[in-house]
Amino acid sequence: RLNDLQYTLPVETIHRLQDDVSRTKQGHGWISYYDMLSLVEKALYSGNSANLLGRLRNRFKVAFIDEFQDTDPVQWRIFRKIFIDNRDNDLQNLLFVIGDPKQAIYSFRGADVYAYLSAKNEMEKLEKKGRAGLYSLSVNWRSQPALITAFNTLFCGEAWFKPQALAGE
Numbered sequence: 001r002l003n004d005l006q007y008t009l010p011v012e013t014i015h016r017l018q019d020d021v022s023r024t025k026q027g028h029g030w031i032s033y034y035d036m037l038s039l040v041e042k043a044l045y046s047g048n049s050a051n052l053l054g055r056l057r058n059r060f061k062v063a064f065i066d067e068f069q070d071t072d073p074v075q076w077r078i079f080r081k082i083f084i085d086n087r088d089n090d091l092q093n094l095l096f097v098i099g100d101p102k103q104a105i106y107s108f109r110g111a112d113v114y115a116y117l118s119a120k121n122e123m124e125k126l127e128k129k130g131r132a133g134l135y136s137l138s139v140n141w142r143s144q145p146a147l148i149t150a151f152n153t154l155f156c157g158e159a160w161f162k163p164q165a166l167a168g169e
Contacts, residue, residue, distance in 0.1 A: 034110070037074045044081045056082050057093050068099030069116045070106040076115040084122070097123075102155050121165070 025031065031039070043052055063083060065071065071079075083095035097119060104113040126132035140148055154160070 037072075037078070041074050041078050041081075044078060053082065053086075057086055061092065062094045062096070064096045064098070066098045067103075068097040068119070069101045069104040069113055070099075070111040071097075071115050071119070072110040073112055073115045073118075074110075076119055080119070080122070084126070102151060 025035070043049060060082070063079065065079065079095060079097075083093045086093055099116055101113050101116050104111060104116065107113070120134075123132045123134055127134050
């Protein structure tokens with residue numbers, strides 16, 4: 001029973017702090033960057049999102065996302081909903097993502113390299129259906145070949161990342 005109490009206090013404290021922060025932000029009309037993302041995601045996946053999706057798809061015909069390896073799962077779900085889940089206008093809204101999973105450095109703020117790998121897996125499936133194209137740079141002009149070989153050897157092992165095919169699971 002003492003073990004249960006040992007975990008109950010921190011969990012309850014965290015819940016109360018979250019409630020206090022939520023009430024304070026709401027009372028002052030404040031929203032954080034993460035609030036903005038979650039509110040957009042919630043609106044896009046709600047049952048009455050057709051008007052919002054239509055307006056976004058009409059306004060933003062093309063999106064370029066550089067450094068995509070530093071995207072978080074919420075951001076990916078937002079872009080996927082706007083640009084990929086649009087079955088009606090297959091080629092009217094285009095999404096270009098540019099990234100290198102070996103350069104993922106923003107996990108401290110919620111970025112998740114597995115969101116990148118999940119997106120890549122989805123793009124590969126869309127490519128097989130003729131709805132996407134994947135391109136790789138064959139020459140790296142910023143690093144020495146020996147350094148690239150060393151990093152590929154180091155980071156391609158399963159000790160660092162689960163296999164790409166399992167990303168998003």
